[in-house]
Amino acid sequence: MDFADLLASSWEESLLPGGFGGHCRSKSRLPAGTLAYPGSRASIRLSLQILRSYGATKVLKALYRGMVAPHSFSHISLFPNAMVFQIYAILSRALDPSISAKEPPSYKVVALAGVGTGAIQSLILSPVELVKIRLQLQGSNYTRSKQADHHKGPTNVARSILRREGLRGIYRGLSITVLRDAPSHGFYFWTYECMREQLHPGCRKNGQESLQTMLVAGGLAGVASWVCCYPLDVVKTRLQAQSPSPSSVLKYNGIVDCFYKSVKADGYSVLWRGLGAAVARAFVVNGAIFAAYEVALRCLFHNGSIQTENTI
Template sequence: MKSSPAIQAAIDLTAGAAGGTACVLTGQPFDTLKVKMQTFPDLYRGLTDCCLKTYSQVGFRGFYKGTSPALIANIAENSVLFMCYGFCQQVVRKVVGLEKQARLSDLQNAAAGSFASAFAALVLCPTELVKCRLQTMYEMESSGKIARSHNTVWSVVKSVLRRDGPLGFYHGLSSTLLREVPGYFFFFGGYELSRSFFASGRSKDELGPVPLMLSGGVGGICLWLAVYPVDCVKSRIQVLSMSGKQAGFIGTFISIVKNEGESAHCRNGVGVYRPVILL
């Protein structure tokens, strides 16, 4: 029996919120290390070095800097993403001329997920900016790029509003869109292909939790392998704009290649995102 659109939207919203919470609670320390290494590559030789220095500098709590905005970001992103995914599936059906209840191919589902991520990026960008700035506050202060201050969510929010106004929360929006839209094409593509593989001719709706979890892990790996360089640029724009005007996506990308080499965009990515398979 098909549920009503309102009930299905509520289910998708709840599922997205639960998924976002689980993602933050398990992955926040790795995300903190990722952002630190992306933004200050000269300070850390690798994942282990960054982990040890973070602990010695600010203690265990340093790994969970920015947890509250990260929690809001992930809940908002996943909720909007899953809620819009069903709507975007209907848009894809209309574009390709299918009936409302027709089953989409894996490629069509990937396209729907990609479209849905554009809506998610609009709620994700402001909270990710606050998160990234909190995660790298120690490095920004110790390098003299900003004055020492209270490192709280509210202090960062007030700083953004005072310096740039409400639009300041959207520093890095183009980078966020360039990461989310293609990234979720690969995520939903990998996820749906994996579900098809595990279903082996059966309905994908009959799959148990283990195949679904593995499918989600495959989707996550596909996403990060595809868009990690873009994420590196986004982190730098959102963090370094704290100390003044920062170049946009193209300018930052060219600067990284010119000063650090072509491989700089991918450095440190594999080690940090190994645990994505656990999601």
């Protein structure tokens, strides 16, 4: 199987495996909810805070508040993730049409295609994450002081945002989402291609890497993408967590203002709080995403085999 076979040759060949891989993905509550908690003990302190706020009987509901948002609509759970792989496949070829279909794109093209993919998918992801962040934070003391009514689900939240803030409100945070996702996706795909070739030389051409290679390369790709964008994700979360109303004034007036005020109040360490947990999760989740995508692509369309020997 050559590289051209691995890149989706039709929409179906990327949408289905991409959607399958997308079901392995979910976004962590930690960056949004632990901005006030320092160090590696952030997740423990967050858990204690949730227990105090909601009580033991409601802790599960509290922990999973907002998780329905990315799965409530079909295009939220399957479509964006499938589109990421399809857009990347198209861009990686479009940016260097001179190369043979049997040859893999250069690492430079891989990175540029990843950047373009991240920028395009931000148009879909930004409103989704805005709704999810509002759902996750609406039970906190911060949001209770800002918001009189609580919403029961993502549709209710989206309608409320559109009614109060208009289309501009639903796309609050789009700029910072693009700034976060464009470079992070460039690192994401570049790291995956580099690492799988290092771990299993020749696999970029023949597509015969082992499952272990997929898992490790995908995991390292996820770690690289999070490390490069984590401070921007913190800023994005704080910007999208703001819920403006006629009686309140926005705490942050933009990306630069949010960065400046956050660092001034809590120091530069605030931009990296929770990184350890995010990186650990990213390795596992993204290893599963790439492995699920590659395996689904082979099984559904190419009847390919996956090597199981000791070669990573």
